[in-house]
Amino acid sequence: MPAAYRHPYLSATRRTVPWGLNRLFLPAKPTSTPTQRDWIPSVTVRGTAIVGSKARATRPARSDQWSDVQQPAPSASWLELAENGWGALMGWAAGEENLRRYPTSDAGRTVTGYIEQAGEREPFMEPFTSDDRDIIDDEIDAYLRDADLPPRPRGYVWMIRVPDGYPSPGAFLADADAAIQRAANGTVDPKQLRPVFVQVFRDFYATGN
Template sequence: MAQYWSTFQIAEADGEVPDGLPAGRYVAVIPNAHGALTAWVSGPRRCYRTPYPASAHPPIRVTRGHPSRPPTEVWFEPYTENDMKGENDDINSYLTEAGVRLRPHGYRWHVLVPEHIEDGEALESALREKNRYIDPVEVYAAIKELYEMLQKGRSPTLSDYDHE
């Protein structure tokens, strides 16, 4: 059966796990291509989404100065719809290369994780640490296998997934 982003349930607030999903710890994935792949491989039976409009995002840190030196100026600007579109376009470009359907924007994606995974950063670290690939198709395959290992209670080690 084909999978579509539209089949992922929507909850109105973080932490409100929709009916029909398993009980357990859910964390918001990092808003990047790896996070999107993690949400995709977890599937609609272990992932849900919550509305996350541009107005809910924290301000963006902006700097001015030479890249090899500390910034000479630092300020913050509101996160805009254009920022959200740019971020989503980048993620969808990566997903396309990996052979995954385009993801709708304006959501935060929450995936089921083992109890020892505290947050999205810890999940990203656990999956990226064992994933040495650059090609999106290989990254997708690695995240799929590594996420399943985590779900089965195994903490992946490099020897478990050393397909180089």
């Protein structure tokens, strides 16, 4: 089994249980649906440079930006972000005016994954615990810290605005992700990705309404 597999839009945490079985945990809401990206192996996030000379503005890291975000009722105009560092960086790059949040609960959530032993995988499903929540939030905070950004307040679902003209939130997410991948030119360092995210979302919101 590879060291770990992570998806940019799914929180996945591999843990090793005392008896040495590898377990891949995929926390998911009861209503969660598959995303459009394929699974990709996790990679080291330091030491890679963005190739190219195009200058990109970096949004100043305001410590109060997260706390100032409004809390409206969810609607079709807002896309729920993934519970990982990639999603958190998307939200910050979108800017306070395009970011919303609302309180959430993990009640009823489950953790699915598999146990690997002797080359075979056995799927399982378990209740989502407070430890699982802490793992996800701690990893998000660590990613933001690597991007030189403050942590988000915990206990919220975070959403970004979908510009007018998109047939679905998924279409906007796919286009934004593709634009980030092109502009990043292979870098995976959160601090170097930060200006890439900012420029991509600035361009999207400048052309949309």
